[in-house]
Amino acid sequence: MIHFLYSQRWLPASVLFLLLFLGTSPWQGVVAQDDLLSMLEEEQSKEPTYTIATFKASRLINGQTIETISKNHLNFWISHRFGAVNSGFIANFFGLDEAKIRLGLEYGLTDRWLVGAGRSSLEKTYDLYTKYKVLRQSNTVPITVTAMAGWGINTMPTGYVMESGFTMKFNDNIERYSYWSQVLVARKFDEKLSLQVMPTLIHVNKVEDPSIPNQLFALGGGGRYKLSQRVTLSAEYYHTFRELKGDEDGGGGAFPYPYRDALSLGVDIETGGHVFQFHLTNARGMVEKQFIGQNVGSWGKGDIFYGFNIARTFSLDKAARNTHK
Amino acid sequence: MKVKRIFLSFLLVLVTSWTMAQSLYRTSVGELSFFSKTPVLDIEAVNQKTGAILNATTRDLAIQAKITDFQFPNKLMQEHFNENYMESERFPTTKFAGKIKEDVDFSKPGTYPVTAEGNLTIHGVTKPVTVKGSLVATANSLQVKFSFQVRTADYQIEVPTLVFNKIAEVIAVSGTLNLVKQ
Incomplete structure (x- = not known):
């Protein structure tokens, strides 16, 4: 195993370099933040968003609308x-x-x-x-x-x-x-x-x-x-x-x-x-x-x-x- | 040999993603509230479903809240807030994407003053902001508290002259996020 790592030195070294490069570049920060935001977005979109204010009031003109009023x-x-x-x-x-x-x-x-x-x-x-x-x-x-x-x-x-x-x-x-x-x-x-x-x-x-x-x-x-x-x-x-x-x-x-x-x-x-x-x-x-x-x-x-x-x-x-x- | 190499790179990817996942602190029940004070009227609303993620390695921070999740004691006010001011159907969320400036070791328990720099989006308008706050680190969680002020005009939130004396030009926003290590 150890021998393999040494003989294939290019693999971890290049990956390490790439990570280092990504970690320090300012471009990476923006992408990472957007990734975090999209994680939040994904989580929040699972919960239903109810439509509000279909009508302004509980009556349309003479008759009723679907609107009820809030508790209390x-x-x-x-x-x-x-x-x-x-x-x-x-x-x-x-x-x-x-x-x-x-x-x-x-x-x-x-x-x-x-x-x-x-x-x-x-x-x-x-x-x-x-x-x-x-x-x-x-x-x-x-x-x-x-x-x-x-x-x-x-x-x-x-x-x-x-x-x-x-x-x-x-x-x-x-x-x-x-x-x-x-x-x-x-x-x-x-x-x-x-x-x-x-x-x-x-x-x-x-x-x-x-x-x-x-x-x-x-x-x-x-x-x-x-x-x-x-x-x-x-x-x-x-x-x-x-x-x-x-x-x-x-x-x-x-x-x-x-x-x-x-x-x-x-x-x-x-x-x-x-x-x-x-x-x-x-x-x-x-x-x-x-x-x-x-x-x-x-x-x-x-x-x-x-x-x-x-x-x-x-x-x-x-x-x-x-x-x- | 080849199989071994593939296996090793796979392991490497796994290990990296695992360590990266380990450094994420997260909440979906963060508290975000705002307060508008005028001589005529005080308005306060709280959102207790604010989502936030902090990457402890990169110190990247993202916060997002649904506009419709802001609860007002007066529900008519809540409707007006969504319908007339925030236009939540067009702009359903408010969000912050930024980075904590201080090089804090989050794994070390303690209280740290922190500053976050990034972009704040309200009502579809994105502006760079700097927010000061405090961070309390414990073994498995981070509590982030912050407060800042928002000028409604900066985010194109129109307040009609009719209710001008009821809604403050500058709104105080504060938040408490209890982030838990993932």
Whole structure:
């Protein structure tokens, strides 16, 4: 062995020389550091990177987005829908004389699960809902899926006249209930574009007329496009699939079918802890049962409502107290 | 003879790579935090998944942290940090690649003041920096602590006038890396 090493002296000597050369050259340092970095890169890329901020807020315009809020965070929502733009200048100052309001609160039980409650002045409706983020988009998963379920109670006095012209009578409180559920599926395509589809099922315990179905299936589609870091365009459309009981014999009900699909266009502006959402919509309701199922406005006739949502997020996390603005 | 030679060179490569691997100190749970202080607002965030490798032989040091791993007490702030300031989708990591200047024998337990020189990349912008810190060597680990300041404008991090008084122009960064011998 020893003899071999001596006789083949060139081998270790040359290798040693090469190592020595590499060790002292400045070029070697850069390569070695990059090697170290790529080792770190390889290790860190194994852990999933979850997509954040597919949407700016937990609501797109009227409806929900896949976004939930973080654990121990509270969202306060103030939503206004003014009167229709076509309601006249003298009579209604183009709609600004009146507004329907919804006040809402949302609380993050976990980073993926929220509960919410609200009260709308339209049909004096209280609503409760919960959302859970089932699947999160990441570098390996292409979409985010959130499941949502809600319940509402209409507290109008019995025998009131609805916006659609029907007279609604309630015999007991159970008849005032309605339920809705959604599967929200969204993908953030890049920094700017996010799209979402939302199959929706709505059930109302009591309908206003036999021509109106109790069960309603709707398919929503929507998205956002960021114009800048803080300004975003958004759109939302819900198409309803109804079995028109009254229409079988040529609109046989007492009225022509009064409800239309809701289309909303909006602009979101984000400033620190607030998100302002301004929009034009033919839907005046701010609860799923209303804006998807009982929407009387028509873009074609000019029943366009301007409205806004303001969301303010508060962190109730103890650790955040000291640093909270 | 030929077989012997191949065997020997193979052994040599093995031995060299083994000794080189032996001189690596590493962590994947390093702590990197920053602090922004203005009269209006204090902001603090911590990344506890910072990766770092130190080659004790060459004294090369590499540190890398994912932007999305910085945890803020206020999650909305965290979202804004990623979305508006760091643009983490375009620039997912911050990293440092450099060398410790002092010729320290890491195998000798003790506390050493150290200086690292290298390139710091934040928000896709790379700048040469010199960072001072301390190094505590024990039998099988090295604890590296450092702190330095970062001017947001140097790394093209835009702070809009609207929140200008809430985010400091100079951010204090500090880190603690408990590197373990591989």
